[in-house]
Amino acid sequence: MSESMIEKEAKYFFHTFHRLPLEIDRGEGVYLYSKDGKRYIDFFGGLAVNALGYNHPGINAAIEKQIHRYIHLSNYFVQDAQVELAERIIAASGFKRLFFSNSGTEAVEGAIKLARKWGQKSGKTRLLNMSNSFHGRTMGALSLTDRPKYREGYDPFLQNTETVQFNDISDLRAKTNEQTLGVILEFIQGEGGINVVKKEFANELTVLQQKYGFLVIADEIQTGVGRTGTFFAFEHMDVHPDIVVIAKAIGGGLPLGAILGNERVADVFSYGEHGTTFGGNPVACAAGCAVMEEIIQKGLMKQAGVIGASIKSKALEMQKEFPRIIKEVRGLGCMLGIEIDRDGQPIVDELRNRGLLINCTNTTVLRLLPPYIITQELCDQLMGELRSILKSLK
Ligand SMILES: *Cc1c(COP(=O)(O)O)cnc(C)c1O
Numbered sequence: 001m002s003e004s005m006i007e008k009e010a011k012y013f014f015h016t017f018h019r020l021p022l023e024i025d026r027g028e029g030v031y032l033y034s035k036d037g038k039r040y041i042d043f044f045g046g047l048a049v050n051a052l053g054y055n056h057p058g059i060n061a062a063i064e065k066q067i068h069r070y071i072h073l074s075n076y077f078v079q080d081a082q083v084e085l086a087e088r089i090i091a092a093s094g095f096k097r098l099f100f101s102n103s104g105t106e107a108v109e110g111a112i113k114l115a116r117k118w119g120q121k122s123g124k125t126r127l128l129n130m131s132n133s134f135h136g137r138t139m140g141a142l143s144l145t146d147r148p149k150y151r152e153g154y155d156p157f158l159q160n161t162e163t164v165q166f167n168d169i170s171d172l173r174a175k176t177n178e179q180t181l182g183v184i185l186e187f188i189q190g191e192g193g194i195n196v197v198k199k200e201f202a203n204e205l206t207v208l209q210q211k212y213g214f215l216v217i218a219d220e221i222q223t224g225v226g227r228t229g230t231f232f233a234f235e236h237m238d239v240h241p242d243i244v245v246i247a248k249a250i251g252g253g254l255p256l257g258a259i260l261g262n263e264r265v266a267d268v269f270s271y272g273e274h275g276t277t278f279g280g281n282p283v284a285c286a287a288g289c290a291v292m293e294e295i296i297q298k299g300l301m302k303q304a305g306v307i308g309a310s311i312k313s314k315a316l317e318m319q320k321e322f323p324r325i326i327k328e329v330r331g332l333g334c335m336l337g338i339e340i341d342r343d344g345q346p347i348v349d350e351l352r353n354r355g356l357l358i359n360c361t362n363t364t365v366l367r368l369l370p371p372y373i374i375t376q377e378l379c380d381q382l383m384g385e386l387r388s389i390l391k392s393l394k
Contacts, residue, residue, distance in 0.1 A: 022352070027054025030374055032357065040352070041378050044359040045371040048190070048222045048335070051249035051291065052300070053371040058290040059252040066286035073282060075275065081285035088292040092231050095244065095260035099269070100280030104221035104247035105136025107257035108184075110274055111243050112140045112158075114261060115182045115215050118268045124181040124214060127158075130166040132362075134191035135184065135219055144184055147192075166192075167201045176208045182215035182243075187233040190222035193362035194330045194337025202237040215242040215265065221257070225249035226295040226372065228333035229305015236332060252287035256280070295372065304372035307379065308333035311368065314383045322390045327364075334374070338366040347389055354385050 003011070005023055023035040030053050032040045045051065052059060066081055073079055086098055101107040112127070119125055129135070129144035136142075142151055143158035151157070160181075165171040166189070176183070183205065189195040209216050218241035223233035225246055234241055242264045247257030257279075261268075295301040312329060315338055319326040328339045340347070344360035351358055359367045366386075370379075 020352070029053045029055070030371055030378060038355065040355050040357050041381065042357045042371070043374070043382060044357055044367065044369045046253065047359070048227065048248045048369045049251075050253055051225060051227065051304075051334075051372050052252060052294055053373045056252065056290070056294075058294055059287050062252075062286040062290040063254070063283055066283045069282075071281075071283055072278075074277070075280065079280070079282045079285070081282040081289065082280045085285040085288045085292065088289060088296070089246075089250075089258065089260070092292065092296050093244070093260055096263050096266040097261055099259045099274060100285070101247070101257040101259065101276060102255045102278050102281070103136070103257050104219075104245065105138045105141045106276070106279070107221065107245035107247055107259050108135045108141045108144070108219065109138055110259045111184070111217050111245050112144075113274060114243060114259060114265055114268055115217060117273070118215065118265050119181040122213070124179060125160045126179045127161045127181050128164050128175055128183045129161065130185045130189070131163050132166050132189055132192035132195065133184075133186060133219075134189070135186075136221075166195060167198045169201055169204045172201065172204055172208065176212055176214065178212055180212050180214040182217050183209075184217040184219060186219045186221075186223065187237060187239070188223050188228070188331060188335060190335070190367075191361055193339065193365040194335065194367060196330055196332065197237065199237060202234075202239045206239050209240070217241060217243040217245070220244050221247045222369075223335060225291065226301030226304055227335050227369075229302060229308065231296075231301065233332065233335075250288050250291060251284045252291045254281070254284035254287045256284040256288055300372045305333045307370075307372070307374055307376065308336065310376060311370075311379045311383075312336055314379065318383065318387060318390070321387070322394070325390055325393060331368075334368070334370050334372055336368040337361070338368075340364055340366060347386070350389050351382075351385060356382050356385055358382070 025033050025035045030041055032042050131146050133145045135144050143161050146163040162175055164175050187197045218234050220232045242262050244260045250256050315329040319329055325340050327341055330337045344364055344366045348358055348360045361367045
């Protein structure tokens with residue numbers, strides 16, 4: 001008997017990923033089709049990457065056009081797809097300069113370097129992160145989380161970092177001072193369970209940023225590129241990050257990230273002081289231009305906010321119906337978490353049996369990261385199935 005794809009995977013790969021017991025043949029819009037002919041509605045969209053769904057004609061056309069010109073040139077050359085995407089991102093974000101990376105964690109590493117270099121002059125050295133954060137899997141990014149799940153076994157980490165309790169204003173006050181180089185945070189924590197920064201905490205962060213002059217570094221890798229109805233999640237709050245990192249949705253499914261900086265950091269790097277071989281790949285940037293066209297010019301970003309708000313209000317209604325099981329509904333736009341009183345995995349599995357894909361993070365948080373093109377009807381279908389599952393648990 002020949003080995004199945006799943007058996008081969010377990011044999012050939014380091015055992016880092018728990019893969020789903022599903023073999024996908026193709027995707028179309030919000031749907032995934034498995035090789036055994038079943039159709040699934042995808043409510044986690046490549047973990048916040050596939051913001052426009054699968055097989056998007058605009059993305060495909062942009063990729064197709066670029067691959068016939070060149071797939072790679074090296075960053076010795078000015079590349080028009082990169083320049084066009086930079087122009088679009090700068091216009092949408094109001095930041096001064098950017099640098100393209102291949103991934104989220106690489107953008108975080110670049111942001112750490114940018115901050116460290118910026119701090120050389122002023123003698124600021126200490127980087128603060130939030131409890132329960134996630135910034136990626138490289139050593140620098142791991143130095144900026146407190147979660148044993150990601151860190152265990154990988155020490156020693158970067159020096160001069162410290163964790164502030166998420167949303168704890170007095171802890172933030174106690175740990176910031178003249179030595180503080182920067183504070184990195186997700187304004188909505190993704191892997192940590194869809195935890196939103198409180199207004200008062202955001203306000204205090206801004207007060208302390210002005211008082212001590214440190215950098216605020218926003219990790220918008222999961223939240224950014226329109227997911228919450230605005231280009232960045234931090235726009236829902238009164239904050240002024242100096243550095244922002246994005247990735248996930250920006251490449252339309254191709255690997256792409258970026259570090260954005262305001263005028264405070266715009267001239268910190270000079271020639272040769274940071275670099276990358278693949279970062280800003282022209283095919284990925286061409287796809288990125290198509291993503292920007294859809295979300296900004298064609299209004300999909302606003303739509304993400306509207307449809308997300310509608311899902312959230314349905315989830316809040318459901319919480320009234322199942323107050324014992326549903327503890328809290330959190331998030332903004334197409335980034336929502338439903339915290340339940342138990343392990344969410346059996347619910348995720350049952351939804352999958354019924355043709356709906358969602359994700360569970362931090363054990364008890366059902367996470368929805370639907371593509372922005374999700375429809376009301378499909379959201380109602382998800383809520384209907386979820387209600388029926390919760391009823392059977394009661
Ligand atoms: C996914 C993610 C990262 C890491 O991105 P990779 O592309 O996997 O390296 C970092 N920060 C946040 C908030 C993320 O969601």
